[in-house]
Amino acid sequence: EEAAKVLAAVRDRGDVEVVEFQAQEVLRAYNLPTPKTILARSSIEAVAAAEKIGYPVVLKIASPQISHKSDVGGVRVNLGDETAVKNAFLDITARTQRLRPDAYIAGCLVQEMAPKGAREVIIGFKRDDQFGPLLMFGLGGIYVEILKDISFRLAPLSVEDARNIIREIKSYMLLKGVRGEPPVNFAAIEGILLSMSRIATDFPEVYEAEFNPVLVNNEKALVADVRLTLK
Ligand code: ADP
Ligand code: MG
Missing domain, CATH: 3.30.1490.20 (ATP-grasp fold, A domain)
Structure with missing residues (x-):
């Protein structure tokens, strides 16, 4: 309801990009963790x-x-x-x-x-005309461009899908923790993936979405930036 209002207001102004300070209301409506x-x-x-x-x-x-x-x-x-x-x-x-x-x-x-030692991941989707919303998960920061280490799933995501999309990236072990680092809170990331999948299915007018970065440590995850693109 609230989320739909925000998107309608942006569209009425003729904009296609919903930037962070507007999109945060959409996130809160989906109980997504925002700083x-x-x-x-x-x-x-x-x-x-x-x-x-x-x-x-x-x-x-x-x-x-x-x-x-x-x-x-x-x-x-x-x-x-x-x-x-x-x-x-x-x-x-x-x-x-x-x-x-x-x-x-x-x-x-x-x-x-975000708390010290948080790691950056990216969660997004892009709508494919034929197959629907394609969700992606990958490491954030400099790694995205260099490693191209991303995994994909079509929405709607099952709980199982949310688990697996995270485990499929090559740098998964960085999230599990190396050299005595604690693992990140995987359940928190899975929750964000499932909410994003719901946004993708609830709002066909959202063509593309990017949470970049999601900052996650062993306790919690925060969506520290978000951009939505309307069709
Ligand atoms: P941009 O529009 O340039 O993508 P971001 O909001 O993503 O702007 O901020 C740029 C970078 O600053 C992020 O990739 C992240 O590394 C850092 N950053 C942003 N928000 C926070 C935050 N709340 N806590 C810690 N670091 C942050
Ligand atoms: Mg960003």
Whole structure:
């Protein structure tokens, strides 16, 4: 219901990309684990938000026209105090204005940092005209492009599928933990895969979705970025 409203609003504006600060509402409607996030419209609001969330925080540019935030220098992680947050807000918004004068800037998202030692994975789907939504799972970060280590399943996913899609990547042992590292919380990742499969079947108008990254450690997983593309 809520999720459908968000998607309809984006479409009514004529946009096809649903960026993180809009898509988070869709995620919450599906009980997907998202980091605490507050939209700040000024550097003063950003500091207040950081205090509410607790340091350190992440700041991200919030603009409906900017789906690849890092491309404009729009993401700063590990901001430890008031000065860092204030400066980051001013830097990020000024830089975006300069690089993308066309973009409407709502402000910055102030976001909880994922726990130390979290590993990055990517969960996504793309709709195939013939076969329907094809879900993908892979390692995130630099590994995606270099290793091309991804596995696929058609939606809807069974519990069994969710287990297997994770175990099929070649670097599965990195998630199990090497050299005494604890394994990541596999059940949390499986839950996210199943929710994404439901989004894929519930909303035929969502053509593509990407949770990149999902940050996961041995306790929990957080969807730390999301982009949906409408048809
Ligand atoms: P982009 O739009 O460029 O993909 P992201 O929101 O994915 O922006 O942020 C870029 C990178 O910053 C992520 O790939 C991740 O490594 C890091 N990052 C983002 N959010 C968090 C977070 N909440 N905690 C820790 N690291 C994060
Ligand atoms: Mg991302």
